[in-house]
Amino acid sequence: MKKTLLAIAIPILLMGLSGCSPAQSHNQDIHAQHLEQHDKCHMCGMMITKYPGPKGQLMLKDSDAVPKFCSSRDMFSFALQPENQRRIKAMFVHDMGTTDWEQPDDNAFIDATTAWYVYGTSKKGVMGPAVAPFSTKEAAQAFAEAWGGRVLAYEEITLELLEGAD
């Protein structure tokens, strides 16, 4: 009897321990979360799925909270603040090359840091001009040709760029 108990208890204990160990958080294990109907934008407080255009979300190193945003634009507004820059573990945006502008699908979330962006397009997002993300430069160029705007790399998205927009 004691033996069986131990046989059950030890694996459970081990599982518990491994669950707690910080070594588990490999970057490749991080996945974007689904946007729920009740999720509110961390920056502006609005209901995220109520509005069209690419959304964003990010994971922090020092918090379990996953701030989600009504637009990739608001995500950058948050992520580029000096107090937030160094705390970001992962950043996701909708790939507009593979999903619908009006209702972007959560399966289309991609790593924001490797994405290409179209800025100043005629397509409307929320909270100012959209920052439309694409997984490839070609897709971004094709979109820019169809809807206008400039193609930019991730590093080129700065607060100055977002500010300068009217």
Place this chain on the structure above:
Amino acid sequence: MMLRTLLALMLLSFGCLGSQNPLQARIDALREGEVLTLSAAEYVGPLMIDKAIAIVGEPGTIIDAGGKGSAVTIKAAGVRLQGLEIRNWGSDLYEHDSGVRLLPGADDVRLLQLELSGPGFGIHGEQLKRPEVEYCRISGDDRRYLLDRGDGIFLKYVEAPELHHNQIASVRDGIYLENVDASRVSHNQFSRQQYGIHYMYTRNDSAWNNNAKWLQGGYALMSSKGITLEHNQVSAAIDFGILLNVTQQSEVHHNRVTTIHNPKGDPAIASEGKGLFIYGAADNRISHNYFSDSDTGISVALGGEGNSLWRNNIENNLTQVRYVGSKSQEWSLQGQGNYWSSYQGWDLDGDGIGDTPYLPNDALDRLFWIYPEARWLMDSPVVLLLRWLQRQLALAEDIGIRDSFPLLQPIDIQTKQEITTNSQLSDEEKRYAQH
């Protein structure tokens, strides 16, 4: 026995379906311009109005929508509804279930002294002009999750709405305006909801003498231009009193913003309560407001620097100002700064203005915001010494927010003087007041 009951039930239901709604029949029989006066009784919705008529209820006139769809749908211009109690409409927000639903082209509709209660939208209108909603009481369903409720008044692609003297509670947003021009919103009361007034892509609006209390946020100005927000109040909000977001050329003055506190707020992710929150907004003029007793008085995110702030009272906030950036901003205009309860300078020349500039945040504040893990050092002797040195040597010049002309006395922020005595009320309003 069973069979007979079934048969009776079937007959009953057929009987109901077969006969047309008697009130609808009366409405259909009216000619343009006629007024239908309803005596106190309970009537059944849904109702459809397709010509310019007025329906006026005596006290105790109730229209019950039976729990689904919209109670009253208006598809003609020039309709007036007055003194009705409308209740129990549907909750399907996708279908725009509303107490009163205005379809495109229903211009110049007047909704006066209505009592509206139901889970969907109180009033919903799209693509129309000059609707008027006055002296209405709108309440949603408290038991529903905030975001599953309809808005009190929802208007989209609407010109020049007049929304005054309404009481709106337990809804999503009290008044939600999207792609609206020249709205005028005054003397409304908002409570137990998301935001009091929520502007999205609007132009040239004005709101005054509104009062918001016990809600997520007071007044949210988003992606809009040319809003005048004056003499409004907000207290006991969780996220913000006033939000300026991608909004330009707005005038925010004589507003009273107090006790904005988020009990679950975490400064590490900037979710604390903010009296005024500015981001991505420029060219706005903010003066003669009162920001007090909140988690943070004024929070400015990078990208929100280009606004004028002067002659505001900023009193007793846990953090008076939060601005992490290092761009220099002058918060004064023509030699007039703000009143800061935390200012500790002198006025030796007695001109009412502090002799040394006020810097609400120093370089160390910024350091701790950027490295929150070092917060425990904040009150250490070394940091105190650094702070003192910084002040003595003015090390932190031209970084962040600076008020070169801090006022020593708080300014008097009067509420807008408006004379509304009984003699000036219209006959209509007097009659209503007597009920």
